[in-house]
Amino acid sequence: MAQRHPDTAAETPVGLTADGLPGRDAGTVLEQYLRDQATGFLRALTAREGEPGRPQDDSAEAGRLMRRSARRIAGALHTYGSLTDPAWAEPLRAELGWLSGTLGREHQYAARLTRLITALQRLASAEDAAGAGAAGxxxxxxxxxxxxxxxxxxxxxxxxxxxxxxxxxxxxxxxxxxxxxxxxxxxxxxxxxxxxxxxxxxxxTPAPSPAAAERGTGTGPLAVGAARAGALLERQLTLARTRAHSAALQAVGSSRFHAVVDAVALLASEVPLTSAAHEPAEAVLPLLAEQAHTRLNEAAADLALARARHPYNADALYGALATEQVSERQDAPWNRVRVLLRLRRYAQEVLPYDDTDPTARFAAAARVLEQHREAADAAAAVTAAARTPRIAPATAYALGVLHADQRLEVEAARYAFAHLWSR
Structure with missing residues (x-):
């Protein structure tokens, strides 16, 4: 990703087009974007709180759309915060982050449990199928x-x-x-x-057949402890999901939530702007978007991308086997790039682009880093389950194999991002 010289930071970034910006001030463009996102938020809220007999899938989709709009509003206020009243924008951005995190935690626990149970079945089936292939x-x-x-x-x-x-x-x-x-x-x-x-x-010797690989049972050392490990993970993550569901219900019924909804409803009609918002959009918005791009480049430059480009370098696995502080610190720079990449994508949604290549590439990189986060969180959940006192050796062995599998998924995501970012 090419970086721009500070002297040219005020110029229009590569990929931006001036179509739609001349003759408009920055506040008008930002207002239109925030208004669209606020309208989507309110529509999703109405759908989520609709009829009592509404299907659960529809409610989950409405919640996803509501979190999506909340993240985009918060991202736009972060990047273009100098155009809005800080006394109003900063508290709203923090509250939207709280709301998005609270409503999304239940979904994250459910997806994490599905991911880990599926991985356990896959690993146990692969072990059993490999044994059957060796006997053939x-x-x-x-x-x-x-x-x-x-x-x-x-x-x-x-x-x-x-x-x-x-x-x-x-x-x-x-x-x-x-x-x-x-x-x-x-x-x-x-x-x-x-x-x-x-x-x-x-x-x-031929590889095991797909039918053998799909079997969920086996007699190998991993299959012996996989059932108990799956039950342990299901018990812990289901409990965490239940608590997250209760927290979400309490949040939706709180005065804090209604205050956030009122603030978002204000966006649909009026946005508190500063005097800087009355300047030409073609002179202000590209500069702010370029600053977000520079922050992303600087954070990505701190990553060990040269090492990550080599497959099976095992950095993600070895780091997770070190002390707990090292295990947490090694994922932090990648999570920071994931957040900055999301902010960069939201910033470019405000501005028109002359092609879709930057948008498509950023979207692909964001998906890879989201997979990185999911695998890292899943490995952390396995580590927490392995700390359960007095677990059987077979259960501990299955959890160890599952943890290594998820850390290898982290490494694969880093490998994909390193090659994607250097294009």
Whole structure:
């Protein structure tokens, strides 16, 4: 993302067009945008508080639209705050942030629970499917079937995993002990058989079928603790969601909420402006939008993007395994860029653009950073669940695997953002 020289900051930023700005003052343009967002907020509020028998999905959608308008009003007041009365704009911006956060917390807990339960099922199914694939046979595309490593006559060669006691393999009781006694020989034998099979067929053992991958049950070490880990997460996050729902209901019925609604209703008819709002829009609004863009660039420059461009660098995972302060600090710069990117997108909605490329790229980057936040919050929820006293070892193991999976999702989001931002 190219940065602009301070001497040219007053010029129109790249991508902006002067169409629609000449002949209008800055306050008129800002008023129109705030009026549109306030109207959307009030319509969503009316739909949310409509008939008692209204479907829950419609109420959730109305709440989403209300939060969307509240965020855009607060963002516009932040970027173009010099055009409005600060004694009125600053308290309203803070109250809109409170309202958006309070109403959105229940949805966040519900989405977090769905994300974690789905990830647990996926990981357990992948483990079970991988075990089923290892026990199958490999096809060489010529109609010849070769035994997978550890099976068939070749497995009876000396120095292979077949030296494990047959009785132990039948009942599964002494397999772990036998592996501890001859780990090197078992691994060497398995690798030799795998190499021979690949040399003969030119192929690896086929991947598990989609039907096997979709199974939600398994018998592996992860599947043993996945059910208990899922129950623990469901209990904790459902409790948090219930409390968030109660807090939202209390907020909607409070005098504080009605004061916010009254202030937003004022936006639909009149916006308290300053004398700076009477200046030409083409001279004021692009400069303020460019300042928001500069803040975004400076925050993005502080990120370790060069490191994030390398896949599987494991910075996100290693940082989460460090002390709690380091784990929290490593996500903070990315969350700050996410907030500034949102403000930049809202700022550019006020101004007309000559093409949609900057808007589309910013929207894609915002989606990636939102996935980053969701994965990081999900990993934090898993960490909180793992601190539960006296949990079973299998449950702790499943939570550890789930935590690593979510931190790898964080790393994947950083990788995507680094490549997207450098375009």
């Amino acid at each position: 046979q490999a096809d060489d595309d010529l109609g010849l079937w070769l035994p997978a490593p550890g099976e068939g006559p070749a497995a009876n060669r000396p120095g292979t995993a077949a030296e494990l006691a047959p009785a132990d393999r039948r009942n599964g009781a002494g397999t772990a002990e036998a592996l501890r006694e001859t780990p090197a020989r078992a691994v060497e034998g398995t690798e030799a058989l795998a190499g021979a099979a690949r040399a003969a067929t030119g192929r690896r």
